[in-house]
């Protein structure tokens with residue numbers, strides 16, 4: 181029998197500040213209902229000066245290292261849209277902060293919000309060849325759009341780490357995978373920009389087209405039928421997007437009740453409503469939210485739809501392992517969300533503008549996590565334990 185490979189631990193982190201979307205709506209003269217119900221977002225995580233994708237990633241992964249040790253980890257795959265260097269992998273800083281062995285390969289992957297899924301698939305391949313090894317997959321992003329743009333309400337920040345190995349304790353990933361790629365400009369970020377360019381309505385259209393194409397490919401490659409998926413986690417740039425995706429997919433797949441399929445998404449949205457868009461981490465934040473909040477049985481199959489603008493998408497599934505709940509850290513991310521300091525619109529705007537500074541600088545001590553970004557000295561980013 182083929183040995184199961186998949187996720188044996190999962191842990192997430194977010195920033196120390198947040199902006200309620202009611203405050204954003206009020207400042208913009210927009211109805212709060214548009215954000216709360218229209219796009220289904222309540223809050224967005226905002227980083228402090230001394231928080232970035234590296235500190236978030238290390239904060240997410242530290243509990244995994246604490247529980248499992250670093251011994252068997254020979255690969256760290258870091259997925260992000262928010263790269264901090266044109267050349268060097270951000271994961272190398274995380275490797276140092278976590279105290280991983282020097283006999284580790286560390287790599288950064290990029291394709292908008294999709295690359296964490298590529299990292300997960302590559303991790304499965306590495307473990308299939310070397311079943312004694314573990315791979316640490318980390319997705320970490322700070323989603324930023326221009327001030328006063330239509331994407332502004334869909335910003336957010338967070339990181340999620342997964343430990344991938346043979347005989348996993350939480351979820352075995354099945355081999356069938358459905359793929360989609362099309363060269364489109366729905367959301368992209370040229371090298372001279374710190375905020376994304378986006379054609380919002382078009383991005384929703386491409387996302388929905390990708391759901392159908394990737395699902396059909398998944399089924400044609402031996403994947404399960406829609407009726408055999410207990411739940412589906414979708415990439416959630418905003419939670420309403422998952423509802424639109426499920427409506428489209430359920431209709432396409434001939435589901436008995438499209439309304440029931442859409443309401444089955446509720447537990448996948450609880451964390452994302454408060455985090456905002458976490459780009460590469462978003463679909464796995466949906467999975468974490470589902471695992472923590474739904475009563476699911478061992479053996480149930482969870483579909484996962486990952487989408488990255490530009491555009492690449494993938495549909496695949498995993499089955500839950502007996503006793504998976506004992507390997508979660510229920511409420512750990514919610515406690516971080518609750519501990520964030522609320523900021524007002526003026527402070528949010530000032531921080532958004534200041535995040536674009538370049539050259540050498542020191543950061544103020546602000547964040548509540550165990551690691552901090554100390555600043556840039558002689559063009560080198562400096563990190564330290566808090």
Ligand code: CAA
Nearest residue numbers: 211213214217218219293330331334380381383384387417
């Ligand atoms: N009460 C309730 N609902 C309201 C409302 C009110 N008072 N006012 C408006 N609404 C509803 C609208 O009817 C609309 O619902 P439907 O989409 O179901 O019709 C919803 O609120 C949003 O309103 P608009 O379409 O007018 O909003 P917008 O055009 O200003 O912005 C957006 C929407 C284009 C998605 C924008 O948020 C955006 O550009 N976001 C960034 C891009 C994005 O996230 N794209 C998603 C797919 S791409 C992807 O997934 C990759 C990624 O992570 C970026």
